[in-house]
Amino acid sequence: MELTNIGTVRDILGRHGFNFSKGLGQNFIINPDICPKIAENGNAKKGYGVLEIGTGIGVLTKELALRADRVAAVEIDTRLLPILDETLADFDNVKIYNEDVMKADLRGIIEKEFAGLRCAVCANLPYYITSPVIMLLLESRLPIDSITVMVQKEAAQRLCAAVGTRESGAITVGVNYYGTVKQLFGVSRGSFMPSPNVDSAVIRIDLNKKSELTEEQEKFFFRVVKAGFSQRRKTMANSIASLMGIGKSAVYSVLSELGLPEAARIEQLSMEQLMKFSVMLMEQTKE
Known part of the structure; x- marks a missing residue:
């Protein structure tokens, strides 16, 4: 059956x-070249169980099942x-x-279905739930x-942007904290039904990074x-003061120690600067 x-x-x-x-943001893939490429690039192979979302x-489920030992x-x-x-x-x-992926016991599913196997995730994510699903997978460890x-495409550009650039966002920082990310290939709108x-x-996203911070940090x-x-x-200073209730003076003090201007915006800080800023600000609030 040609799906x-x-x-x-x-x-x-x-x-x-x-x-x-x-x-539910349903757009089904009708380009026959796409799902085999996702499976090949997504660790769908012997020794692996693959968790698919949606x-x-x-179409993708079939390609994953042809290559991996198990698919959930x-x-x-x-x-x-x-x-x-x-x-x-x-x-x-x-x-x-x-089940709803945001409420499902994903750890339980992985332990039950993939005992003795390594695990990878592959998915054609609905646009409206992209960031929540990715952050759920990352934060759940x-x-x-x-x-x-x-x-x-726009979400891919943000996910793959360098931290510290205008294109970056909270999801960019999250992805770079937990692993490394790269864009594999583009997919035209005509590859879907409906388009x-x-x-x-x-x-x-390869999850190969160990946490540099304590759980509290x-x-x-x-x-x-x-x-x-x-x-x-x-x-x-303004955003942290208004949303975290931390005085601007504490923010200014940490920025100064890091050699950053008082008017710094979060998108201007590199990953290393962000982490240093956060650790130092947490210590400031404890004093």
Whole structure:
């Protein structure tokens, strides 16, 4: 069954009375070249279990199952379950979890499905949930080697931007704290059904970094990052004062010690500067 053939897709969806949900950001892949490339780049291979987030009608799921030892897929849309029963009928190494990924016990799923295997994540993420899902995977510190996801092109550019540039954001800092990220290839809007209004790109995050901060320092660091980037047009002193309740004088003092101007904005700081700033500011607030 060729799951990227438009006629086949329409036949399957028609027989099951399926209509696309805008609320779930559903755009199914119909370009036959895309999913094999995601699987090949996403650690879908022997010795690995792959956690997929969002299945569509199983186009990527199938490619993952052909290569990896096990696939566990989390799919929120109950209407897709009978479709997946049909499209994945030939695979006995796939388990579908009909759950919301933001609420699912991902660690439990990994431990149950991938015992004795290394783990990777692959997904064609709906645009509206890209950042929350990626940060959930990172902050949960799950035993995964890599996250390979297709996201909106603009989101890919932000994720892959250098920390300390205008293109960076809180998600950029998060990704660079936990691992390293690179863009693999672009995907045109015509590769989907229905076609979205924007192009996409596939990125890969390798989770190979050990934390340089204590648990307490890490929590404070991300509070600083979220405060600064949620009001990125303001200076760090203003955004941190208004959202964290820390006096501007403390912020000015730390900036001065780091050789940074009082009017510094968070997007101007490198990863190293951000971490130093956060640790020093936390110590200031304890005094």
